Amino acid sequence: MIELVKVEKRYSGNTVLDNISTSFLTGKTHILLGQSGCGKSTILRLIIGLESADNGEIFVDNKDVSLISRIEISAYFGYVIQDKTLMPHLTVLDNILLPVRARKIATDSVMEHFDFLKKLVELDDALEAKYPSQLSGGQKQKACLVRALILNPPYLLMDEPFSALDPMIRSALQVELKKIFAELEKTVIFVTHDLNEASFLGDEITLINSGRIIQKGQIQELKSNPGSEFVKSFFEAQSQQF
Amino acid sequence: MKTTLLSFCILLLVSVPQAYPITVSSKNFTESYILAEIFSKKIKDDFPEHEINRKLGMGGTGILFGALTNGDIDFYPEYTGTIAEAILKRPELKEISEINKALLPLGLIASKSLGFSNTYAFAVKKETAAKYLINNISDLATLPDLRYGFSYEFLKRNDGYYALAEKYGLKNTNVKGMAHGLAYEAIESGSVDLIDVYSTDAKIKRFDLHILEDNLEFFPRYDAVILANINFVKEYPGLWLHLKSLEGKINGPEMVKLNALVELGNYTFKDSATSFFTPFSATDKERKINFGQIWSKTREHLFLVFVSLLLAVVIGVPLGYLATCSGWLRHSIFAVSGIVQTIPSLALLCFFVPFLGIGLAPTLTALFLYGLLPIVRNACIGLESIDNKLKETSQVLGLKKMQSILWIEIPLSMPSIIAGIKTAAVINVGTATLAAFIGCGGLGSFIVTGLALNDINTILHGAIPAAILALILQYLFDVADRFLIPKGIRS
């Protein structure tokens, strides 16, 4: 379980996260939903230790993340984001094995899991020897996902992983991802600003606006029982797009 | 390979002081080279058990003075006027005994005159001297119609012609200024009757000129002496006495003859020194290209370039990394390495002589400092241009800081780092030619000797291989790009 207690984050005086308290239960797929700039990414970055909170505490499996080293934190999480994060000078295979080698684990011991992941995400064997620049956007994100999962971490954090891809590939990957989530039974926190993606992938939705949690619950609950004017207008605005 | 090269360098550095050979040195002009060879031969012939190190062709009085006081060299030929003016800064000192009194606190000692003085002198054709019965400068006072041709410098100097004319009461009005190089031809062709020369110029013999005695002692004395470190004298009193037996043995015409052998007859400095002990009848020689010598100097040169470059890489890349860490570190690192770059290379080399002596240590230090800026700057720029997302990713994937630097950040900045090393290498190939000025060999030895002889040929012996070396290095780095820059980021 991941727990945030009264978390605050400011960037040069601007409050980006304002008194966030929530928890993400083990085994579920959680969606952080909200407009661009509302603070979703910052929540993930705080959890994974790329930023530190100005106030409040974050616990992962009851451990305060501010008290353990960044390397230790990294063992809990797979992290996939929208940006290109494959190391351009390493082959796909070397990229995927980076977390293994960093911890001086014998690569043989992860090969079985590696093969399983490749099948799971349908990553072509022939791509292993290629460099990131030779891959399509979708293939890159698949490789990133395999890399994030290679050491089988209990948590998977995804920050709009498909938003840089074109819509066709994007919806195909969403279908695949849903299968993967079902198969892996990991605790997932998935960040998106897209209501359709959210309702397709997630169990639990956390709706965020201007650094505050507005409402939390199943998608149907939020739709049928909006807790505020904002929730109502958010859903209306998003459904008008289609 | 890198470690063997480094340990070789360290071995070389520490092994130098262990043996204590006698080191003779010289300045970078013909006469100084020849005298040093004479000293060297004088000891070698009679005391063959002593090992003699020859570090000839140093770049100036300052360097030699530094090297002599800290014991890097034991003795070299110097002139009393230079000792008084440049070393002691007391131009009023004339006598050897006075000079030695002033040298003692510096731990130095000078021999008596070797027998000649190298200063300004007046020269006329032998026929002219015979015709007008001119022996000394005073004799000119009665000959106001002689045509004088003087170098511009001698005309302009405060202690030049006009001061002399006053002292000797000369009333000549027929005085022409001309470039020093043309004066000999002018007197030969008869367009002037009298010129100013350096009293041991090789051309005095070639043009068969007569030197007038400076009977009122107007010109400052530049008596050639042996300047030695007092420790050498105490350690080897026998050798010092043996060297002092040369006092008064080399007279002006003799020195002119020895200079002429080299400058006009194409003999080596060594040949000329040999002829002092066992005179031979000289016929002019053709100067030949000595490929063996070029190759050995090229190897010395490469050694200097590579060792200094290696040091610059080993220190420069981490410094470049440090510079990315904080603003003020960046500023200070760039400021210091930038300032170093603006110091003229020869000045930088000389700057280290008082602390590091002559030879390898100051040369490598100076070359290392020159190579530093391009390497630091390029490493810093390369490291800073890495996408921050990639650095974060390596942290998130669990890479330790060092792993992130070595596996991710350095490889990603490789194109920029290599470009920096390439620049440093080319700079160092050029700068290393100056190593010869502080006795460290390399292709610069040819250039220094060539300058002393005023011989383009010899200069080209050093300059052409150095230029070729720079081109080859440039090419090798282009090839190295293919191995050192990771495939995924090669353009």
Ligand SMILES: Nc1ncnc2c1ncn2[C@@H]1O[C@H](COP(=O)(O)OP(=O)(O)O)[C@@H](O)[C@H]1O
């Ligand atoms: N490093 C930073 N420095 C200053 N402001 C930042 C920084 N990172 C994010 N912000 C600001 O914090 C707010 C929330 O950002 P973010 O969490 O990325 O939003 P979201 O992911 O919901 O689009 C935005 O207004 C953004 O401009």
Ligand SMILES: [Mg+2]
């Ligand atoms: Mg975001």
